[in-house]
Amino acid sequence: MLGSEEVTKVSSSYLRLVLDMLGDPTERFRSPAAWRALEADLGVSLPADYKEIVDAYAPIQINGHLALDHPATQRWNLSEWIRSTADAWSQVEWGDGEPDGDPRVVLGVEELEFGTPNGLIPLAGTDRGETLFYAPRARNGEGVLFVEGGEGEFFEFTMEFAEWLYRWLVGEDVGGPGSSVFYPGPVALRELPMSPGDRPQVRYGPSRGI
Numbered sequence: 001m002l003g004s005e006e007v008t009k010v011s012s013s014y015l016r017l018v019l020d021m022l023g024d025p026t027e028r029f030r031s032p033a034a035w036r037a038l039e040a041d042l043g044v045s046l047p048a049d050y051k052e053i054v055d056a057y058a059p060i061q062i063n064g065h066l067a068l069d070h071p072a073t074q075r076w077n078l079s080e081w082i083r084s085t086a087d088a089w090s091q092v093e094w095g096d097g098e099p100d101g102d103p104r105v106v107l108g109v110e111e112l113e114f115g116t117p118n119g120l121i122p123l124a125g126t127d128r129g130e131t132l133f134y135a136p137r138a139r140n141g142e143g144v145l146f147v148e149g150g151e152g153e154f155f156e157f158t159m160e161f162a163e164w165l166y167r168w169l170v171g172e173d174v175g176g177p178g179s180s181v182f183y184p185g186p187v188a189l190r191e192l193p194m195s196p197g198d199r200p201q202v203r204y205g206p207s208r209g210i
Helices: 004-022 032-042 048-057 078-090 103-107 161-169
Strands: 060-062 066-068 121-126 131-135 144-148 154-157 188-191 202-204
Touching: 004 048, 004 161, 032 078, 048 066, 048 161, 078 121, 103 131, 103 154
Parallel strands: none
Antiparallel strands: 060 066, 060 188, 066 121, 121 131, 131 144, 144 154, 188 202
């Protein structure tokens, strides 16, 4: 089992790999105050590597599918997206044995909550219907990730966000079996439009040699 220093090194290495793959950050909306407000509302801290990647690039769509919002913007506001997504998932009534890959077992709870420290907090989503969640108090208080694949099935990933994103970018099935999306060449980055008439261009990260 990795010690705390080794875990930090692993996390940092995947963050570096992701930043190198995505290229020069724009950091258009970096705001510690916005994160403090969001985390105070949620009642829990979000993963540091997730916040770093969001601050570096968001609001953005990566490789045409994965969207990252930002807590300091009016459009594509992360706080609003988390709340609306959590509210929508909170309306779902789960029966015995549902959902597949039931997160309640890992969380040690009888009722599945969304947008709370004891439940699942939405982090990102794709245009294919997949939603990535953070469970801050799973596994004896150690956070884990869950992906809902778009059809009511949850998949657990015991890794940091940066590692999950790296594996997603290189085409691994980190959204469930058969979920891989891989595009050879540089990663495509589309900054999301910040006004109705805004038409941002797609830019590309550095060559990956693949």
